[in-house]
Amino acid sequence: MDITASMVKELREKTGVGMMDCKEALKECGGEIAQAVDYLRKKGIATAQKRGGRATSEGQVQSYIHGGGKIGVLVEINSETDFSAKTDDFSEFVKNITMHIAAANPICVDRESIPEDILEKEKEIYATQARESGKPEKIIDKIVEGKMKKFYTEAALLDQPFVKNPDLTIQDLINEMMAKTGENIIIRRFTRYMLGDSDE
């Protein structure tokens, strides 16, 4: 089938990917826009993942203040080049992440960074709950495992469903940005303050 200029334009707008790649993707996918988006996403992510070892020292430090000063978020998100970091797409992405953190209150960026003592305490609570509700001992571990999976989606930013579109996780949003930029993208660190809630 013929790949028209308007199809290429639509795909470019959806993905931010260059014209030649869009043309190729549409050819591969028989002109189906949705399939071509997936194709480019996978290809883009594959490229970015290959670059996983490359330095990500550019990006943006941004903030978001909620409720006129009740909640504040500071975040650093890295890309490989200053060029990508300065695009409107990247700024919009960073803004979405800061607003998400204000609303969803994650403990840390990824599940590997959750402190061991918090994990142990959670596991103990779930095990005790299961025992007290009379579950047989041999399935306690399975129950705890299931509960912990849910806990990760509440505690780890990358595992959280995006508040503005719960069908996507924050990791999905990052994957999209990696596909768009062809660069490795990392949420390096964040801090969230709630007024009167300091841990001192």
Next chain:
Amino acid sequence: MDITASMVKELREKTGVGMMDCKEALKECGGEIAQAVDYLRKKGIATAQKRGGRATSEGQVQSYIHGGGKIGVLVEINSETDFSAKTDDFSEFVKNITMHIAAANPICVDRESIPEDILEKEKEIYATQARESGKPEKIIDKIVEGKMKKFYTEAALLDQPFVKNPDLTIQDLINEMMAKTGENIIIRRFTRYMLGDSDE
């Protein structure tokens, strides 16, 4: 001498203090506005310090982003009442502190919070420098003490000279806000990110 309404008005605008206190201050100071400001400031600080034990759980969480996303600061500053926290004076004060932190890069809020290992390292460096420049052993301690005083004004936010007016320390700015509001004011915590400078 007569204390006119316009004198009281001028003093109120300068200090934010109530009418009756302004009248009294002007009487005590023979109608001299500048002296009356000092009088109220001292009195105000005294009042606020008496309240030192009172809970400060109101205030503002605010942020400042410098250089389009190169440096970011998040700060929590507490007052006793939401009323004080919402005034323009307080917002201006908070803004000044966040911008100061971005520029002056303090290690922590007060000198008591500087980690012991950093202090030890500093002391060692100063002692070594003094010895290597041939200073006699008996005055090394004195030299180190002097250098540490300077280090505190570089490392501890409250001891730092305010970047917009180095005649005042940050503690002086806080004292002014305590005088204006008659409330205890505390810089609770801050975080400063510089792009690409994470400690991970």
